[in-house]
Amino acid sequence: MSLSLDDVKRVANLARIEISEDEACRTLTQLSGIFGLIEQMQAVDTSAITPMSHAQDVMQRLRADAVTEIDQRELFQSVAPQVEAGLYLVPKVIE
Amino acid sequence: MLNASLKQLSAMLAARKISSVELTSEFLKRSRALNPTYNAFITLDEETSLAQAQAADTLIASGRGQSLTGIPIAQKDIFCTKGWLTTCGSKMLSNFISPYDAHVIGRFNAGGAVNIGKTNMDEFAMGSSNETSFYGPVKNPWDTAAVPGGSSGGSACAVAARMAPAATGTDTGGSIRQPAALCGISGLKPTYGLVSRYGMIAFASSLDQGGPMAKSAEDLALMLNVMAGFDARDSTSLEREPEDYTRDLEKPLEGLRIGLPKEYFVKEIDEDVARAVEAAIGQYRKLGAKTVEVSLPNTKLSVPVYYVLAPAEASSNLSRFDGVRYGHRAPDYLDLNDMYRKTRSQGFGAEVKRRILIGTYVLSHGYYDAYYIQAQKLRRLMAQDFAGAFEQCDVIMGPTSPTVAFNLGERSSDPVQMYLSDAYTIAVNLAGLPAMSIPVGFGHKNRPVGLHIIGNYFAEAQMLNVAHQYQLASDWHTRMPKE
Numbered sequence: 025m026s027l028s029l030d031d032v033k034r035v036a037n038l039a040r041i042e043i044s045e046d047e048a049c050r051t052l053t054q055l056s057g058i059f060g061l062i063e064q065m066q067a068v069d070t071s072a073i074t075p076m077s078h079a080q081d082v083m084q085r086l087r088a089d090a091v092t093e094i095d096q097r098e099l100f101q102s103v104a105p106q107v108e109a110g111l112y113l114v115p116k117v118i119e
Numbered sequence: 120m121l122n123a124s125l126k127q128l129s130a131m132l133a134a135r136k137i138s139s140v141e142l143t144s145e146f147l148k149r150s151r152a153l154n155p156t157y158n159a160f161i162t163l164d165e166e167t168s169l170a171q172a173q174a175a176d177t178l179i180a181s182g183r184g185q186s187l188t189g190i191p192i193a194q195k196d197i198f199c200t201k202g203w204l205t206t207c208g209s210k211m212l213s214n215f216i217s218p219y220d221a222h223v224i225g226r227f228n229a230g231g232a233v234n235i236g237k238t239n240m241d242e243f244a245m246g247s248s249n250e251t252s253f254y255g256p257v258k259n260p261w262d263t264a265a266v267p268g269g270s271s272g273g274s275a276c277a278v279a280a281r282m283a284p285a286a287t288g289t290d291t292g293g294s295i296r297q298p299a300a301l302c303g304i305s306g307l308k309p310t311y312g313l314v315s316r317y318g319m320i321a322f323a324s325s326l327d328q329g330g331p332m333a334k335s336a337e338d339l340a341l342m343l344n345v346m347a348g349f350d351a352r353d354s355t356s357l358e359r360e361p362e363d364y365t366r367d368l369e370k371p372l373e374g375l376r377i378g379l380p381k382e383y384f385v386k387e388i389d390e391d392v393a394r395a396v397e398a399a400i401g402q403y404r405k406l407g408a409k410t411v412e413v414s415l416p417n418t419k420l421s422v423p424v425y426y427v428l429a430p431a432e433a434s435s436n437l438s439r440f441d442g443v444r445y446g447h448r449a450p451d452y453l454d455l456n457d458m459y460r461k462t463r464s465q466g467f468g469a470e471v472k473r474r475i476l477i478g479t480y481v482l483s484h485g486y487y488d489a490y491y492i493q494a495q496k497l498r499r500l501m502a503q504d505f506a507g508a509f510e511q512c513d514v515i516m517g518p519t520s521p522t523v524a525f526n527l528g529e530r531s532s533d534p535v536q537m538y539l540s541d542a543y544t545i546a547v548n549l550a551g552l553p554a555m556s557i558p559v560g561f562g563h564k565n566r567p568v569g570l571h572i573i574g575n576y577f578a579e580a581q582m583l584n585v586a587h588q589y590q591l592a593s594d595w596h597t598r599m600p601k602e
Contacts, residue, residue, distance in 0.1 A: 032476065039434060039479040040441075040456070041472055042464035050402070054473060055480075057535045062423045062481075065493050075495030076502060078325050079311040079551020084354060100219045105448035112443055117456045 121281040125338045132189045139189030143172035144327030146191045150282040155381040157258045159276040162237040163206045164585045171233040178231045183525045188231030193283035196237040198222050199318040208242040208252040211447050211466030221318025222350045239273030240466045243522045262598040264523035268298030272416035274332050277300035285333040291326045293544025296556040300519035303558040307339045311551035312357035315350030316456040323432035335596050336586035340364040357566020366586045368583040373407035378512030382418040388521045399559035399570045423547040425498040427494035434478025486556040502550040509575045520557040558595040
């Protein structure tokens with residue numbers, strides 16, 4: 025499988041990372057090298073194997089449906105780039 | 120005092136031969152003096168550290184001191200620390216004063232330990248040389264032309280240069296063990312789930328694990344006693360009875376079965392590394408251990424599998440950095456999407472972007488089965504390989520890294536070469552096993568060599584015993600670099 029420049033640009037857009045034409049070209053070379061390495065995986069027949077998503081086979085814990093957090097909005101918003109009246113400010117999305 | 124063990128420091132504090140304020144001041148002074156050369160710390164904050172030391176002295180005076188009370192510990196800058204700048208080595212978090220403590224930080228605070236500073240690291244823990252840090256590379260204290268390893272390179276350097284008695288690290292593919300090996304110190308990656316990941320900035324959540332870095336196995340055991348433990352805020356934290364990891368340190372090694380994977384002792388290992396590792400294994404035979412050849416047939420696949428799974432998880436975890444709630448935000452943008460794109464483009468360095476792009480690609484439509492699912496299947500094969508090997512042995516040994524520390528800049532232009540240097544350590548994270556590295560000599564240019572000791576699940580106490588007995592019979596762990 026070979027990666028194209030369009031693939032790099034498409035993925036960069038999906039990942040919301042701005043990328044210049046120049047960077048995209050360099051990235052293509054590096055990613056092609058890495059995918060060359062990754063391709064080694066395809067040589068193994070794994071049809072009978074169950075995927076392993078996690079190191080320990082444990083069940084998700086359940087907890088009582090009770091309020092456990094206290095209100096720390098002011099503290100958390102003290103490190104935000106832009107807030108007003110307790111709200112995080114972002115550029116207008118809907119006209 | 121620079122070479123004193125944690126136990127010795129604790130005894131000195133308890134006997135009031137020294138106060139925590141004096142001890143902390145001494146290490147702070149040394150850190151301030153050496154940091155311009157080594158760049159091991161991103162943040163030193165004398166005022167806060169000394170206030171903690173003062174509080175520790177009060178605790179000790181009232182007879183309520185614990186094993187690490189009053190002892191300065193360097194914290195990797197991946198652990199959120201309330202009131203401290205917590206950058207994860209990234210421009211993205213270069214203005215982030217954490218509003219809360221990671222579980223690990225909370226444990227050290229509860230134990231009365233002193234935070235002596237936040238250590239430098241590869242950006243978001245993605246790197247094997249500390250060269251991807253936004254704050255510049257850390258230097259190896261044994262040879263400043265060499266890298267310290269990564270990603271916990273600042274922590275490894277701080278301990279090796281005796282800027283702190285011990286430090287914390289995190290290990291996703293070798294980030295505790297490889298820098299420990301390259302800097303000539305001891306480091307342990309616990310069984311996945313033993314140390315809470317709460318407040319530890321996520322890289323690849325199914326692989327990330329915090330652990331201790333110190334001069335000796337005995338110190339690691341004392342550190343792990345504080346760090347390990349159940350935490351309901353981490354959904355993968357394991358509910359287990361607390362253990363005393365020092366309990367087996369003094370056991371003799373008579374009858375210990377050491378597995379030597381034939382796939383680990385191959386021509387890819389540099390001769391100097393092979394020599395030091397074989398000498399260490401020879402020492403283990405003298406201590407009564409037996410060696411047995413084992414096989415981990417899928418070892419070669421660990422790097423490709425890791426570079427699918429870790430970037431996939433990273434691309435998802437790092438999507439939270441969008442410039443809205445904390446961290447860097449681009450100064451100029453057209454609209455919301457443009458703000459995301461510019462913020463992330465400016466905030467992340469080249470290696471982090473590379474891994475986000477790989478991860479996004481392997482998770483994208485049409486490629487998910489071929490890459491992500493295939494990698495997860497191979498992950499199971501690798502875990503099964505280890506399970507088979509542990510039927511024949513108690514611990515597995517080999518080199519931590521195939522080479523001694525390489526030169527700064529030597530591998531930074533070729534990511535594939537950089538990735539391949541982690542082949543031995545990565546498989547352990549995929550399986551979720553515990554493993555450690557201890558110093559066993561010096562190789563090329565007098566740079567340190569590390570022995571990799573892999574244990575079965577929850578065998579930390581046994582591995583620490585195995586490492587401690589070697590350290591009783593050798594003095595590599597007491598060597599310190601010239602300034």
